[in-house]
Amino acid sequence: MSLPSLPANFGAENFKASAKYSAPVRRPVEPVGRYFLAHASRALRGHTWSEYEK
Amino acid sequence: MVYIGISFGNTTSSIAAPSKDGSIEVIANPDGERAIPSALAYIGDDEYHGGQALAHLIRNPQNTIINFRDFLGESYEKVDPTLTEKSAKAQDLNGSVGFEVSIGEDKEALKLTAQEITVRHLKNLKAAAEDYLGKSVEGTVIAIPTNFTDAQKKELNSAASEAGLKVVQFISEPSAALLAHTSVDDKLITDKTYVVADFGGVRSDAAVISVRGGILTVLATAHDYELGGDKLDDALSEYIAKEFEKKYKVDPRKTARSLAKLKDAAILARKTLSNVSTATISIESLAEGIDFHSSINRLRYELTARNVLNQMTDFVEAVVKKANLDVLDIDEVLLVGGVSNTPKLASNIEAVFPESTAVIAPSTDSKATYPEELVARGASIQASLLENFDDEEIAESQSPVIINTQHLTKAIGLVGAEGEFITVLKQESTYPIRKTLTLNSPKGDVLLTIVEGEATVKETTLEPEAPEDDDEYSDEEPEVIKEKLYIPGKKLAELAVRDVTTDTLDVVFNITKEGTLSVSAREPRQGSVPFKGEVSHD
Ligand SMILES: Nc1ncnc2c1ncn2[C@@H]1O[C@H](COP(=O)(O)OP(=O)(O)OP(=O)(O)O)[C@@H](O)[C@H]1O
Ligand SMILES: [Mg+2]
Numbered sequence: 001m002s003l004p005s006l007p008a009n010f011g012a013e014n015f016k017a018s019a020k021y022s023a024p025v026r027r028p029v030e031p032v033g034r035y036f037l038a039h040a041s042r043a044l045r046g047h048t049w050s051e052y053e054k
Numbered sequence: 055m056v057y058i059g060i061s062f063g064n065t066t067s068s069i070a071a072p073s074k075d076g077s078i079e080v081i082a083n084p085d086g087e088r089a090i091p092s093a094l095a096y097i098g099d100d101e102y103h104g105g106q107a108l109a110h111l112i113r114n115p116q117n118t119i120i121n122f123r124d125f126l127g128e129s130y131e132k133v134d135p136t137l138t139e140k141s142a143k144a145q146d147l148n149g150s151v152g153f154e155v156s157i158g159e160d161k162e163a164l165k166l167t168a169q170e171i172t173v174r175h176l177k178n179l180k181a182a183a184e185d186y187l188g189k190s191v192e193g194t195v196i197a198i199p200t201n202f203t204d205a206q207k208k209e210l211n212s213a214a215s216e217a218g219l220k221v222v223q224f225i226s227e228p229s230a231a232l233l234a235h236t237s238v239d240d241k242l243i244t245d246k247t248y249v250v251a252d253f254g255g256v257r258s259d260a261a262v263i264s265v266r267g268g269i270l271t272v273l274a275t276a277h278d279y280e281l282g283g284d285k286l287d288d289a290l291s292e293y294i295a296k297e298f299e300k301k302y303k304v305d306p307r308k309t310a311r312s313l314a315k316l317k318d319a320a321i322l323a324r325k326t327l328s329n330v331s332t333a334t335i336s337i338e339s340l341a342e343g344i345d346f347h348s349s350i351n352r353l354r355y356e357l358t359a360r361n362v363l364n365q366m367t368d369f370v371e372a373v374v375k376k377a378n379l380d381v382l383d384i385d386e387v388l389l390v391g392g393v394s395n396t397p398k399l400a401s402n403i404e405a406v407f408p409e410s411t412a413v414i415a416p417s418t419d420s421k422a423t424y425p426e427e428l429v430a431r432g433a434s435i436q437a438s439l440l441e442n443f444d445d446e447e448i449a450e451s452q453s454p455v456i457i458n459t460q461h462l463t464k465a466i467g468l469v470g471a472e473g474e475f476i477t478v479l480k481q482e483s484t485y486p487i488r489k490t491l492t493l494n495s496p497k498g499d500v501l502l503t504i505v506e507g508e509a510t511v512k513e514t515t516l517e518p519e520a521p522e523d524d525d526e527y528s529d530e531e532p533e534v535i536k537e538k539l540y541i542p543g544k545k546l547a548e549l550a551v552r553d554v555t556t557d558t559l560d561v562v563f564n565i566t567k568e569g570t571l572s573v574s575a576r577e578p579r580q581g582s583v584p585f586k587g588e589v590s591h592d
Binding site for chain 1 (some may be wrong): 225229233236242269271432436439440443447451452454456457459462463464468471476484485486493495496499546547548549551559569585586587589590592
């Protein structure tokens with residue numbers, strides 16, 4: 001998959017926000033599996049992504 | 055410290071634990087059973103368990119206890135007494151559901167609540183595991199249906215601890231099954247939407263589960279207490295009874311014992327027909343001392359069982375609708391439970407899903423794990439993961455603040471050079487989440503358009519092949535293949551990445567716990583400067 005080139009008339013700004021993303025829904029996730037446990041320990045022990053990825 | 059995984063069904067139970075090489079193993083009891091019947095029988099002073107107990111159903115049904123799991127934590131008025139009409143009958147024991155069995159003529163009858171039977175059952179499972187592992191087992195992860203009530207969990211928990219097993223965690227059966235299925239080749243890292251359909255002996259359960267970033271979310275569940283292997287047994291028993299009647303002019307449905315023999319023969323034939331195309335049926339003294347010997351082929355069985363098998367397929371379709379999804383949204387259907395060994399069940403289900411949906415069952419996928427073992431395996435996987443956590447952490451990990459998370463209602467991604475939608479985060483992705491991808495890029499200044507994805511259905515018509523003979527009329531309908539595709543929808547932001555000198559860009563989408571989406575892109579080389587921006591939600 002490839003990205004397109006920047007159109008010539010884009011302007012000097014690097015980032016243009018135009019809309020917010022659609023409202024999310026809150027749902028319970030299943031407390032199982034290693035990715036969930038990594039999520040839980042990041043949240044509980046305040047670990048960051050990079051610490052977890054080490 | 056040894057933790058085992060337990061699948062505790064109304065019909066069978068299984069135990070699993072990591073073997074020496076770390077792979078998960080389903081443990082057989084001393085009789086060699088891996089799907090251990092959830093049954094206890096009392097004959098005189100002796101207690102029998104598993105298949106040995108089940109063997110008493112024909113001669114001693116009133117002292118054989120089966121189908122007790124769903125009675126845990128329920129009152130007698132609430133349960134279906136027909137579940138025990140061919141075995142020790144469920145009754146009210148001081149507000150709980152229980153059974154009364156004779157342990158000898160001159161002795162007082164033994165009264166056991168469902169909870170007490172469960173203690174005895176779990177003790178037997180624990181002993182089988184310890185016998186095999188040669189170590190004492192302390193803890194367990196037990197899989198339970200998604201609709202088990204708090205009262206049911208409480209009774210099961212206390213039964214386990216009376217049996218000497220600490221329940222480290224209860225996990226839901228479909229999630230356990232999915233963990234086991236995805237543990238092979240770490241399939242969990244691929245975002246997919248699954249239907250987990252579990253066809254047991256007395257009930258059928260199904261769940262739609264999305265996996266995003268390795269995390270599982272249950273989108274819908276369904277339960278049917280009137281659908282399961284027992285219904286297939288009824289259909290096949292009736293078929294055998296008719297054959298017998300035709301031949302001998304004797305009705306073999308008149309006594310409990312001959313009905314039990316019919317069911318026994320039906321189960322055996324069904325299981326045989328899952329593997330081979332004919333099964334012999336052989337019943338000694340079915341009625342009035344007459345033996346019955348016959349055989350049945352798979353096709354005949356499938357006709358006999360057609361209604362029940364069709365209901366099972368409908369049940370799977372219904373849970374997809376309940377999740378507000380289309381069959382096109384389902385990547386895989388994982389078939390679980392003993393009945394899922396039935397080839398016709400799997401092929402019927404394949405027929406209602408598009409070709410792009412994989413149906414996982416022994417008859418459709420030679421690498422599939424035995425469907426009756428998936429739940430115990432998954433429970434054991436979770437149990438071994440939890441060995442690294444202490445009780446407090448395990449409890450905290452299940453607290454509402456951790457498990458109630460936000461899920462995207464639309465996919466988010468980028469617009470590619472051809473105007474196509476490049477999915478980065480699928481709908482139902484749960485955050486916090488971080489996703490990294492590498493995309494091809496032109497040199498110079500590059501545009502990242504961040505958009506939501508809009509679903510469209512693409513229909514491709516495959517014309518039937520032209521008949522070879524010109525005169526021959528082809529009645530083949532053109533086949534229409536439907537596919538769900540995403541196209542760019544609402545534009546969220548545009549990000550310019552300037553003076554790119556490499557052929558690719560590393561792109562990171564990150565959504566924080568608070569819901570801020572940040573997108574950054576940089577050249578994949580040391581010291582490159584990221585270009586980035588942030589988007590929030592409605
Ligand atoms: N090889 C097989 N082919 C067909 N049916 C099978 C096979 N093995 C087991 N079964 C059937 O599967 C059913 C038991 O399924 P399972 O072991 O998943 O039960 P369970 O989880 O205890 O179910 P429930 O709680 O609904 O009773 C029985 O009806 C049994 O006859
Ligand atoms: Mg089950």
